Amino acid sequence: MIALLSLLGLAGALVVTLYGASRVLSAPVARVLPYESGMLPQQHAVSRYHARWYAVTILFLAFDMEMVFMYPWAVVVADMGATAVVEMFGFLLVLLVGVVYVWREGALRWT
Numbered sequence: 001m002i003a004l005l006s007l008l009g010l011a012g013a014l015v016v017t018l019y020g021a022s023r024v025l026s027a028p029v030a031r032v033l034p035y036e037s038g039m040l041p042q043q044h045a046v047s048r049y050h051a052r053w054y055a056v057t058i059l060f061l062a063f064d065m066e067m068v069f070m071y072p073w074a075v076v077v078a079d080m081g082a083t084a085v086v087e088m089f090g091f092l093l094v095l096l097v098g099v100v101y102v103w104r105e106g107a108l109r110w111t
Helices: 002-025 052-080 082-105
Strands: none
Touching: 052 082
16 A cells, blocks of 8 residues: 555656646747647738638538438438428428528628
8 A cells, every 4th residue: 555655656746847847948838829839820810711711610510400400300200200301391491591591691602
Protein backbone atom coordinates (compact mmCIF):
# COMPACT_ATOMS: atom_id res chain seq x y z
CA MET A 1 0.00 0.00 0.00
CA ILE A 2 2.85 2.34 0.83
CA ALA A 3 4.53 1.52 -2.48
CA LEU A 4 1.34 2.39 -4.38
CA LEU A 5 0.96 5.71 -2.57
CA SER A 6 4.63 6.48 -3.19
CA LEU A 7 4.21 5.74 -6.89
CA LEU A 8 1.10 7.95 -7.12
CA GLY A 9 2.91 10.74 -5.28
CA LEU A 10 5.90 10.45 -7.61
CA ALA A 11 3.62 10.50 -10.67
CA GLY A 12 1.78 13.56 -9.35
CA ALA A 13 5.06 15.36 -8.64
CA LEU A 14 6.25 14.54 -12.17
CA VAL A 15 3.05 15.92 -13.70
CA VAL A 16 3.28 19.13 -11.66
CA THR A 17 6.96 19.52 -12.58
CA LEU A 18 6.29 19.05 -16.29
CA TYR A 19 3.38 21.51 -16.30
CA GLY A 20 5.48 24.04 -14.40
CA ALA A 21 8.40 23.65 -16.80
CA SER A 22 6.06 24.05 -19.74
CA ARG A 23 4.67 27.30 -18.32
CA VAL A 24 8.13 28.70 -17.63
CA LEU A 25 9.76 27.70 -20.91
CA SER A 26 6.93 28.28 -23.40
CA ALA A 27 6.48 31.44 -25.43
CA PRO A 28 3.58 33.75 -24.55
CA VAL A 29 0.35 32.83 -26.29
CA ALA A 30 -1.71 35.41 -28.17
CA ARG A 31 -5.04 35.07 -26.35
CA VAL A 32 -7.08 37.22 -28.72
CA LEU A 33 -6.66 34.90 -31.69
CA PRO A 34 -9.55 32.60 -32.61
CA TYR A 35 -7.35 29.52 -32.80
CA GLU A 36 -4.37 29.02 -30.54
CA SER A 37 -2.07 26.58 -32.31
CA GLY A 38 1.23 28.28 -31.60
CA MET A 39 1.54 29.60 -35.13
CA LEU A 40 0.76 33.14 -36.20
CA PRO A 41 -2.34 33.42 -38.41
CA GLN A 42 -1.87 34.02 -42.12
CA GLN A 43 -4.99 36.20 -42.38
CA HIS A 44 -7.82 37.53 -40.25
CA ALA A 45 -10.31 34.89 -39.12
CA VAL A 46 -13.38 36.62 -40.56
CA SER A 47 -11.86 37.45 -43.95
CA ARG A 48 -11.61 33.86 -45.13
CA TYR A 49 -15.29 33.02 -45.53
CA HIS A 50 -17.84 34.90 -47.54
CA ALA A 51 -21.24 35.58 -45.97
CA ARG A 52 -23.02 33.50 -48.61
CA TRP A 53 -21.69 30.36 -46.93
CA TYR A 54 -24.06 31.13 -44.05
CA ALA A 55 -27.09 30.38 -46.23
CA VAL A 56 -25.48 27.21 -47.54
CA THR A 57 -24.78 26.11 -43.98
CA ILE A 58 -28.36 26.73 -42.88
CA LEU A 59 -29.62 24.83 -45.94
CA PHE A 60 -27.28 21.94 -45.13
CA LEU A 61 -28.57 21.85 -41.55
CA ALA A 62 -32.15 21.75 -42.82
CA PHE A 63 -31.39 18.73 -45.00
CA ASP A 64 -29.38 17.17 -42.21
CA MET A 65 -32.38 17.42 -39.88
CA GLU A 66 -34.48 15.89 -42.65
CA MET A 67 -32.21 12.85 -42.61
CA VAL A 68 -32.41 12.67 -38.82
CA PHE A 69 -36.18 12.26 -39.12
CA MET A 70 -36.25 10.12 -42.26
CA TYR A 71 -33.95 7.31 -41.09
CA PRO A 72 -36.15 6.25 -38.14
CA TRP A 73 -39.23 6.83 -40.29
CA ALA A 74 -37.91 4.41 -42.91
CA VAL A 75 -37.60 1.74 -40.23
CA VAL A 76 -41.18 2.03 -38.95
CA VAL A 77 -43.09 3.07 -42.06
CA ALA A 78 -44.24 -0.48 -42.83
CA ASP A 79 -45.67 -0.88 -39.32
CA MET A 80 -47.29 2.57 -39.15
CA GLY A 81 -49.07 2.44 -42.49
CA ALA A 82 -50.48 5.32 -44.50
CA THR A 83 -50.46 7.82 -41.64
CA ALA A 84 -46.67 7.69 -41.48
CA VAL A 85 -46.44 8.32 -45.22
CA VAL A 86 -48.81 11.30 -45.02
CA GLU A 87 -46.90 12.78 -42.07
CA MET A 88 -43.56 12.41 -43.86
CA PHE A 89 -44.91 14.04 -47.00
CA GLY A 90 -46.15 16.91 -44.82
CA PHE A 91 -42.68 17.25 -43.31
CA LEU A 92 -41.06 17.17 -46.75
CA LEU A 93 -43.55 19.78 -47.97
CA VAL A 94 -42.51 22.14 -45.16
CA LEU A 95 -38.86 21.53 -46.05
CA LEU A 96 -39.59 22.16 -49.73
CA VAL A 97 -41.31 25.45 -48.89
CA GLY A 98 -38.16 26.49 -47.02
CA VAL A 99 -35.93 25.59 -49.96
CA VAL A 100 -38.16 27.49 -52.39
CA TYR A 101 -38.05 30.51 -50.08
CA VAL A 102 -34.24 30.41 -49.90
CA TRP A 103 -34.07 30.03 -53.67
CA ARG A 104 -36.44 32.94 -54.34
CA GLU A 105 -34.53 35.18 -51.93
CA GLY A 106 -31.41 34.56 -54.01
CA ALA A 107 -29.36 32.92 -51.29
CA LEU A 108 -28.19 30.23 -53.71
CA ARG A 109 -26.95 32.69 -56.36
CA TRP A 110 -23.15 32.93 -56.46
CA THR A 111 -22.87 36.10 -58.51
